[in-house]
Amino acid sequence: MKPIYILGGSQTDFAVNLAREGREIFDLFKQVLDQGLDDASLDAHEVGVGHVGNFVSELFTGQAHLGGFFAEADPGFEGMPASRHEAACASGSMALLSAMADLESGRYDCACVLGIEQMRNVDGQTGADHLAAAAWRGKESLDACFLWPAQFAQLADVYTEQYQLDRQWLVEWSRHAFANAKKNPLAQTRGWTIGPHQLSDDDEANPLIEGRLRKQDCGQITDGAAVVFLASEAFAKGWCQKRNQSFDALPKITGWGHTGAPIRLERKLAKVPGPNDRLLPHVAQAFDQALARAGVSSAKALDAIELHDCFSITGYMLLDHLGLAPPGQAWQVIDQGIGLDGAFPVNPSGGLIGLGHPVGATGVRMVHDAARQVRGVAGDNQVEGLRTMATLNVGGSATTVASFVVSQ
Numbered sequence: 001m002k003p004i005y006i007l008g009g010s011q012t013d014f015a016v017n018l019a020r021e022g023r024e025i026f027d028l029f030k031q032v033l034d035q036g037l038d039d040a041s042l043d044a045h046e047v048g049v050g051h052v053g054n055f056v057s058e059l060f061t062g063q064a065h066l067g068g069f070f071a072e073a074d075p076g077f078e079g080m081p082a083s084r085h086e087a088a089c090a091s092g093s094m095a096l097l098s099a100m101a102d103l104e105s106g107r108y109d110c111a112c113v114l115g116i117e118q119m120r121n122v123d124g125q126t127g128a129d130h131l132a133a134a135a136w137r138g139k140e141s142l143d144a145c146f147l148w149p150a151q152f153a154q155l156a157d158v159y160t161e162q163y164q165l166d167r168q169w170l171v172e173w174s175r176h177a178f179a180n181a182k183k184n185p186l187a188q189t190r191g192w193t194i195g196p197h198q199l200s201d202d203d204e205a206n207p208l209i210e211g212r213l214r215k216q217d218c219g220q221i222t223d224g225a226a227v228v229f230l231a232s233e234a235f236a237k238g239w240c241q242k243r244n245q246s247f248d249a250l251p252k253i254t255g256w257g258h259t260g261a262p263i264r265l266e267r268k269l270a271k272v273p274g275p276n277d278r279l280l281p282h283v284a285q286a287f288d289q290a291l292a293r294a295g296v297s298s299a300k301a302l303d304a305i306e307l308h309d310c311f312s313i314t315g316y317m318l319l320d321h322l323g324l325a326p327p328g329q330a331w332q333v334i335d336q337g338i339g340l341d342g343a344f345p346v347n348p349s350g351g352l353i354g355l356g357h358p359v360g361a362t363g364v365r366m367v368h369d370a371a372r373q374v375r376g377v378a379g380d381n382q383v384e385g386l387r388t389m390a391t392l393n394v395g396g397s398a399t400t401v402a403s404f405v406v407s408q
Contacts, residue, residue: 001293003252004100005236006406007110008040009228009368014188014356018223019121025061028225029116030073036112036227037074041243044076047229048108051099052084053092053115054360059130061118070112088134089310090395091115092226092363093402097258099230109235115364116225127221131359134396136263146210149218151265151397152311153211158269158279159313160212163328167212170312171199172334174216174353177309180340181354183380188220188356216353217312224358226365248408251374253367255294255390255405257286265397277327284321286401287392294405296388299324302405303386304345304373306366308394309352318392319346340383348373348381363402366391370406 012032018024037044052066067082085094092115099111119127125145132147144150159165178194181187197205199216206214230253231239240247259282261268268280278284287299296302299322309315319330324344326332338346349355349369352362370389372378383389388407394400 001255002104002233003254004103005231005233006251006253006367006371007042007229007231007236007239008036009226009371010035010039011186011226011365011368012224013186014220014222014224014358015190016223017120018118025057025063025116025118026069026072028118028223029066029069029114032116032225032227033070033073033112033114036229040229042110042229044074047077047080047110047112049099049102050077050080050082050112050114051095052082053095053113053364054084055086055088055091055117056130056133056359057118059133060122060127066116087400088395089308089357089359090363090393090400090402091360092365093393093404094363094400096228096363096367096404097256097402100253100256103230103232109232111230112227113230113364114225114227115358115361117358117360118223119221119358120223124221134399135265140264140266144210149210149213149311152313153213154265155317155397156212156313159317159328162273162279165316165328166331169316169331169334170217173309173312173315175199176338177347177351177354180348180381181350184350184355185379187350187354188222189350189354213311213313219310219352219357222356222358224356224361224365226361226368228364228368228371249375251371251406251408253404254407255290255292255296257289257293257401257403259283259286259289259401261399263396263399268397273327275327278321279317279327280321280398283318283394283398283401284323287322287390287403290390290403290405294407296405299390302388302390304348304383304389306347306349306369306389306391307351308362308392309347310357312353314394315347315351322392340381345383348378348383363391363393366393367404367406370404374406374408
């Protein structure tokens with residue numbers, strides 16, 4: 001593929017609770033958009049098209065038609081076409097893919113991709129019910145109080161039965177997530193106290209949520225937004241010349257992958273894998289597509305990755321789907337080191353467990369973080385010497401899977 005260039009972007013503070021501050025989803029939209037325009041040194045009228053990633057704003061806020069917020073936020077966007085994209089937790093990635101297609105087709109030369117979700121303005125049970133829209137409502141996990149912890153607890157059960165999963169590796173995954181988040185000034189949990197007791201099997205300090213999954217195994221309910229500005233090669237070169245920037249230093253998307261599966265988790269798990277088979281082959285397929293398009297030989301050739309750890313078991317599962325370890329043996333990767341200076345750095349940002357998970361924003365946030373890493377501006381979360389990084393983002397019970405490779 002021809003590279004798609006990333007001119008800049010922004011992320012909001014994921015620790016913010018909009019409702020408590022008397023703000024609403026438009027305020028968040030405008031904030032991240034203004035910050036992103038500033039970071040990318042762009043005026044609104046230079047952007048040809050807008051794409052919004054969002055999952056269930058209708059349920060959480062009563063607001064749909066989010067593309068109309070562009071011109072409300074900045075009159076310079078008046079006349080710009082905009083659309084919204086939904087694929088559960090992969091909504092932001094769908095917005096990215098659509099924007100890339102616009103640029104590759106030649107329809108537009110510069111695109112704004114904005115992912116957003118407000119989720120903390122309702123109680124926990126209501127929020128869980130809203131998020132259940134990413135499953136087949138009324139068809140699966142009918143006895144669960146919290147559908148998504150129940151679904152991924154089921155996945156953990158399958159891993160335990162098939163591959164003998166040791167819980168210590170899930171604990172280590174969460175410990176790592178919170179440690180990286182501590183260094184991230186925009187992370188939702190950066191001020192939390194998460195020690196051995198909070199990661200233990202103590203039912204008071206770390207209560208069971210569903211099945212074998214405990215509180216600290218779970219990603220966060222988050223208000224947040226992220227934005228990136230993408231450009232064609234011609235636009236990026238002109239942009240660099242006007243701003244006296246180095247074209248060669250621009251981060252760029254060099255590969256992408258996108259696969260889908262039946263919505264029900266039981267359908268995905270119906271085929272029992274052999275000892276050398278990955279549990280969800282279509283997940284690995286999306287990642288392999290991205291590497292192939294980028295000309296990257298294998299995951300081992302990457303410098304780091306942002307993985308979708310909506311739960312600790314999800315992140316654990318995705319590690320072996322990268323091909324870094326035999327199926328079910330992701331503990332080998334963790335044991336070799338997944339920290340910022342480890343053998344294979346994973347989720348330098350803190351991931352969904354540590355940084356936060358505003359559903360519609362996550363795919364965009366991952367690519368924004370990858371671009372910051374490539375630019376070398378990730379602060380205390382920077383992986384030294386990084387040149388190539390990938391993302392792997394899943395929606396629902398891996399019903400929609402998307403992956404991107406970002407390189408220098």
